[in-house]
Amino acid sequence: MSKSNETENYERENKGDGDGDGGTQIGIGLWRYFKKSDKGGKCLMCSDELKISQRSTKGLKIHLKTKHNIDINSRNDETGETSLPVVPKKKPKTLDSFVIKDNSMNKTISRMVCKDGFTLSSFCTSSDLRHLFSKSGHKLPNSPNTIRSIVTNFSNTVKADMIIEFERLKKGKHRFSLTFDEWTSQKNHRYLNINVHQKENHFNLGLVRIQGSATAEHCISLVKERLASFGLDLDTDIIACTTDGASVMVKVGKLLRCSQQLCFAHALQLVVVDTLYKKSNSPIPECLAASIATETDISDNDDDDDMDANEQGVTVNINSPLTPLEMTSTYDSLLKKVRKVVKIFKRSPTKNDLFLQKYVKEQEGPKKELALILDCRTRWNSLLNMLERFYNLKNCIDKALIDIESEIKFSDNEWFKINDLIASLQPFKLGVEALCRRESTLITADTTFQFILDKLQQKNTVLSNQLTQSLHERIKERRTNLTGILIYLQNPKKYDQEAKNTDRNQTFFMPKKAAIRQEIIKIIERVSTVEDDEMYAGDVFENTSVAGTSVTVTDTASTLTLKEELEKQLQQEKEIFKKIPDNKQKDYEKNLKKEMACFESDGIRGEYLTLAYEYIMTVQPTSVEAERAFSASGYICSSLRSRLGDSTINDICFLRAYFQKSQS
Structure with a gap:
């Protein structure tokens, strides 16, 4: 059959006759939400069966619009795909800089509103926007409510x-x-x-x-x-x-x-808060960890009002989500001194241009300027950004302070403390960024924590030791058996090594293999579908019938009364109901033992282990x-x-x- 004949037959089968549904393309989009049944069409979203009279799809489209709020005529199958050749309309004259190609106007408007940040009213008030759409062959609505309806x-x-x-x-x-x-x-x-x-x-x-x-x-x-x-x-x-x-x-x-x-990302935030800030009698609220130090948080913006209010001794409620805790005395005076210097150059463009930036250009290059950063006390990552920039420009700052005849001076011991803070917080910054990746798993979270602990132990300072102790406590609070199960399912040899390591077991504990089996059984039984249970129950009924234990009404009518027949069938149902969970439990336990033995020897996961691995891999660490x-x-x-x-x-x-x- 030729290509043209195949296309003609496909169009004849899928077009909606009798209601003017717009031809092949809309018909294909419509049947993405229905499947053919004896009555006509069955909705894939609500399982309602609708009758199709004389091959008209009008009832299906009305069902979509009234019950699911989907207007198939207006959407023109924006997200659908078809392999059929569609006869293109005459191309309108378009501007080279603004061409709406294969996307519909509804999809384009929705993307501009949701992704690009256009307001609903801008499509009605912007003459340039309306002109560009008209050049692409589209006419924009005149009402923001219509734009909202398109997005909805x-x-x-x-x-x-x-x-x-x-x-x-x-x-x-x-x-x-x-x-x-x-x-x-x-x-x-x-x-x-x-x-x-x-x-x-x-x-x-x-x-x-x-x-x-x-x-x-x-x-x-x-x-x-x-x-x-x-x-x-x-x-x-x-x-x-x-x-x-x-x-x-x-x-x-x-x-x-x-x-x-x-x-886990909030845990790292709390570790820094536990160590660098004073603790009150009540436990530190979790809301203080709401600001996660991701790459998007890193900014040079100031929070001068917040800094001034707290430096003047304003009393703030510690239970408020925006409440900054007080820095410990070890670093409080030093950081106040750093902030004071930063504010001198940030609030005076003259001092910044004539004194600080002069030395910055000598150090970094004639065309490069680096401004000092002021931190925000509710985000420890901004503290790190401030100190990194400050330490990088320490020679420039010392010279600029002399030029402006400031009384503020930094000793070698103070520069050492600043460098110690930077070196101790950098692993946390890298760790949070690694944890917050979309491909991060419970296993990579374990690796990240071990990396941070190794770097802190290498430093071996008072601050790094305090951070290490706090990190161990936070890991114990949040690490579950799912991590140990996932490590076993990915590499049983690594699981055995970790289980034997007594030092790591105190923090990175590993569940016993019996506990792993019980947890897998618990997960599989909970997420087992109704269809699987019905199929299993059907097998039991079939087997009991073959064995002759099933008693029907016709077989026993001559020997049993109606009451005895009813009691016998009720008793039969109770016995089957009790046996199904027990048999499944025994089968799970028996099969898992075999699969785990095979997995440890040959490295091949069985059916249940594969399901458990796929399930637990969906769990997010943050x-x-x-x-x-x-x-x-x-x-x-x-x-x-x-x-x-x-x-x-x-x-x-x-x-x-x-x-x-x-x-x-």
Whole structure:
């Protein structure tokens, strides 16, 4: 058959006749959400079966629009793909600098709003933007509400595609893990961000508004509701959740059936706070660790108001998330002296240009200027940035202070202390950046911690020893059996070596093999699907029937009364119900012992070990993905877009993560 005949037959089979549905391309996009059934079409998102009369797909499109808020006519299959040749329309005259190629206007507008930061009203008020769209053959709406509807409609389309993707992954025996955290916007509205992680993939589910008090029970109900809207179940589809160590999140982990991993990046933050800052009688609140030192946090911005208020002795509540703790006396006077010098040159452009930068150009080159950095006390990484720049320019600073006739001088001992602080904090900075990578796992987290401990032990100073002790304590608090299981499943020889190392066992403890088997059985039994249980129960019924233990009504009608028949069948059901879990438990234990023995000798994982490895690899060592979402949310909820509703903020954040991930 020729290519033209194949195309003609495909179009004849898929086009929607009788309702003017727009031809082949829309028909293909429509059937991405339905599959053919005896009645007509079955929705892949809600399993409703719809009747198709005279091959008309109008009812299917009405179902999508009314129940799932997807307008198939307006979207024109933005995210769909087709291998059929589509006859192109006459190309309009376009500008070389602004060409909308294969993407629809709806997708382009959504990407510009969510990823590029365009306001909804800019599409209606910007004459240049409207001119560029018209040159590409598109006419922009005149109302911001229409632009909002376009974004909402495209968000619903992407959500529907994500639901189908989750269903496909679940059928392939994939399971997921979660990261979620709270965030408060400029409008003083509190939101919950939820991220779903697969082994090599992640999905941002947007922001959920928290109405009222954010109790553990309330957070769990919001998480379950959002997961259910994407076709996921918190009890059977989720392996573990990663959160920070706030008390409400710790309670959330205790109430959930899945495992909980506390964020390792926050642990490093708390180690620095424990060592460098004074402790109050109450324990240091977890909220002080909310500022994770990632690459995006590194900035030269000042916080002069915050510094001045605290240096004047203003009393601040330590339980406030923005409360800086006081520096320990060992470094407090030295850092105040450093900040004072930084402010001298930052607040006087004349002194900076005529004195400091003159020596900087002599040291770094005639065309390079380096300004001093002032730290923010709520972020220890900004302290490191300030000290690194300050120490790098120490000769320039000493000369500039002499030129301006300042009384401030730095001794060799003070420069040594500054260098000691830098050398002790640098491994933490590198460790946090390594932990916050998207490809980071529980195993790489162990490697990162060991790297930091080795570097601190090499320093062997008072500060490094204090940091080492605090780091050991924080690792013990947050390390779970999942890390040890994953190490065993990846390399049993390394597991044996670590288990024999008594020094490491005090911090990097390893579970026994019996505990590993029990944990794997617990995970597999919890995430086993209903279809598997029904199939297993069906096998039992079939086997008992063949063995002759099953008694039917027709076989016993002559010898048993109706009451006896009922009691016998009820008793039979009870026996089967008791035997299924016991047999499965015995089979899991027996099979796991065989698989572990084979794995240790031949290096080949069996079925259950492979499933356990794939499941635990989804567990994230940090909750930094939620922090990334909050950074984007702060960018979205800016002063230019301060009146956005909760649903609009959710759609924009959801699509922003989608566009950043797809890079489309």
